Amino acid sequence: MRLIYVFDAYCGWCHGFSPTLSEITANHPDLPVEVVSGGLFVGSRRLPIREFGYVQGANANIHEVTGAEFSDAYERLIADGSFVMDSEAAARGFAVLRAAAPERAVELATALQHAFYIDGRSLSDPDTYRAVAARTGLDAETVAAAFTDPGSSAAAAADFRRAARLGVTGFPTLLAVHGDETTPIAYGQAAPAQVEARLAALTGSRS
Template sequence: MNTAHFVYIADVYCPWCYAFWPIMQRIAAQHPEFPVHVLGGNLMSRRVTLADDAAASPGLTDFWREVEHALGRSLAGAIHAVETGREMCLFSPGADEVLEALKTLAPGHALEQLLALEDLFYGQGQDIFSDSSLAALAQRWHMAPDALTAAMAAPETAQAARRGLEEASALMGEISAYPSVILVRGNRRDAVSRGFVHYETVASRLEDAMQDLGLEDMPPHTACSWHGGCTLGRHTK
């Protein structure tokens, strides 16, 4: 992709990413001149069950409730899935392959496809790899369920997902911060979000980047927290 564009890096199992969706949607709508290149994440790099993940993180649902309260986006589906012991598989590379298959079969809808995967987990509390989830995704984008599963199993899909992870890693650097939004223009890379930040911060940094003011790096630890605090302001020359 050689034209100026956004790169949006998000992980299906990242609650910050699910909460960031309305912000990303707003930014994309305000700047249709910048296509959005969507890349998946690697937060759950090893295949685990939801029950095992919750057992390893006893405060998981409390944390999700804090995110809900601070950011105003319901995570009720995932919370209910933990509390009722629903059997679910969590595996980011596999989710990335589902996303790549959807992007291949129904191009031009990557943002919506990513949200659909996030919503299956956080909004509906569903295993995205279940037959019912895959059938719902296929139906939404007017494809046969077996076409989606065949695309997921294709070697080129796994290769595309791996390339995406490599691209995301190179853009984010040593610390993976989900979600990240990067404005790419030629050889220039401006990170307008590293981790969850509020709309005002993204918009001001994007405005500065477009005016070539030169953004300072945004380390993930300075991003807005789920308590609502934010140490970031505008950056100028």
């Protein structure tokens, strides 16, 4: 069995789901996890955050349900409403981080969301990836340079196509691949115990 996690670095519910995913992967170190950027704010949705009037209320709900924090630095970043959540840029950045340490994809996805929601950094800024790389022990200059390389755009586009082929329409989505079958085991929000129960039921039914 393996897992596929489809997320968006600008998705607040994905931020809230990060502790669950981290716990699941810690509990199952031999379970491979593929992490894919889904593309939430692209095309016509790549707009100033003021155009998404639900964001502040949604964040409050996410905090209530999951305990996820939204820092003062994040609030300052989005305060005047002009900040643009560009998921293509975020997917490019995640792709270069993932390429630097593929086996740490879950950790790096979480670190990227920490950079936005806790550090209040734009995920369109190469310096953000320099900082994330340095914090996670990667080569900061190599990662920052790769972010601006055209290859990062191709990697982001490949992720978006991958998410579409998987039929994912919302984030976060956690899928279990067992043999020829792909089964959703978490969507939007789930506690670790819920995911563990679904994994156990899935492996039991296939044994």
